[in-house]
Amino acid sequence: MTTARGRPGRPPLTEERRAAVRLEIAHAAVELFVAQGVTATTGEQIGRAAGVSARTVWRYFPTKESCVRPLFSAGIDMVAAALRRWQPGRSLEQAFDDLWTVDSRLPGLDIGALLRLTRTEPGLRAVWLQTHDEAEPAFARALAERAGLPPDDARPAIGAAMLNAALRAAVEHHAYRTTDPGSDREEALADLIGNLRTAVAMTSAGLL
Structure with missing residues (x-):
């Protein structure tokens, strides 16, 4: 047998x-x-x-352009995690404190050249925008849970869209301006963090 x-x-x-x-x-x-x-x-x-x-x-x-998606989604995953950790009584800025203090977790410096390519490569631009588009429901769920609102409430969705757009603009602004590969990493990191702090501060008043 x-x-x-x-x-x-x-x-x-x-x-x-x-x-x-x-x-x-x-x-x-x-x-x-x-x-x-x-x-x-x-x-x-x-x-x-x-x-x-x-x-x-x-x-x-599925495509060669989609190969870059892990780099795009890394930062978005961190934002969603920070929103899930956002406790009542704390400001949104405080909820993001960990992201500013552990620079190895910030993907912005790694994808600067890639983001600059999205200005001329439609396939890469589509992956970048799709990644952000798919992030909004995760942001909205985290905001709804924090506020005790039902998933179909419009307010978390609107807040998620505001934050998503602000963070995308901040990262793009940093990437488009940081074109010198020999530029000082600490200075570039400080610039990126400054942009992200501004994005969070400008949208926090409108969030739940």
Whole structure:
């Protein structure tokens, strides 16, 4: 009598490792896009630069432009987490304090060149805007839960749209102005944080 055995091969990747692979592909794609443009870049090139096969690239991303999405979504995920942690009795600015003090978590400096490409590459611009568009429901849910409002209440949705637009404008303003790759990182970081603080302060009065 024989015993059934599972197929040989490598064990499945953990969620953490899958996220790391996605990020490696994203960084490789950005470097190639900046160096030679989106049109001239292929999935095979992205895979080689990331140390994976082209098949792996397409397993994780439907298009080469979408390979950069992990870099776009990193900051948005942090904003959503900060909103979920926002406690009654604290200002919105205080809820975001952790984001300003741990600079390694801020993605703005890493995606500056990528954001500048979105001005001339419609495919990348579409991914950037879609990422923000899909973030608004998460922002709205966090605001609704904090205020004890039903999910379909318009006020959290309006507040989420205000904050989303302000943060996007702040990051874009920073990226479009920081074009020198040799510029001082601390100075650039201070500029980005200043823009984000302004965005939060200008929208906080209208939030719940």
